[in-house]
Amino acid sequence: QVQLVQSGAEVKKPGSSVKVSCKASGGTFSSYTISWVRQAPGQGLEWMGRIIPILGIANYAQKFQGRVTITADKSTSTAYMELSSLRSEDTAVYYCARVQEAVVGFDYWGQGTLVTVSS
């Protein structure tokens, strides 16, 4: 049974960074990609980027280029999303989601991690 378990809620100051983890179990970590999707309060879903663990290659949405870094540790089946230069507009729930076959899309999602940016 596939599970994506994310790290807990964070409260950060403007200008700082946050790193959220997503630990996968079930399935073979290197056989799929992990994306990060965020949802600001009362807003829709926004794709941020993905990591291809077997290659160590990441792609990022233009909006987040230069501020987001997505990585993966194959030894622990864990993906990470680090967002820097935080501002209040980055307050959101951050989800990780798995893609095993691109045509199927996100078949499993993490439970979400609330990141609050406040002075």
Added chain:
Amino acid sequence: DIVMTQTPLSLSVTPGQPASISCKSSQSLLHSDGKTYLYWYLQKPGQSPQLLIYEVSSRFSGVPDRFSGSGSGTDFTLKISRVEAEDVGVYYCMQGIHLLWTFGQGTKVEIK
């Protein structure tokens, strides 16, 4: 980036009645491999999104057959044949043909 536009943005439906959501993409989602990379997700209140439909019309495992998807190219539709109380939430279409994936704005479905 490919822009995904959903209509309507909200829908109030009587239980047992049908519902339909439209999704239009700014570019064709038909890939050279013959597949169309269009998905539908449902986010129930307080939950993570869940996959309903992939490749336009294929229901994901466990999704009731009252949900159906159709369309081609740039125009797509999600239909619920008979809405039930458990179907409330926000429905999103998403494209996966471009390297950088994008969602529609979401359509909120509520029960009358």
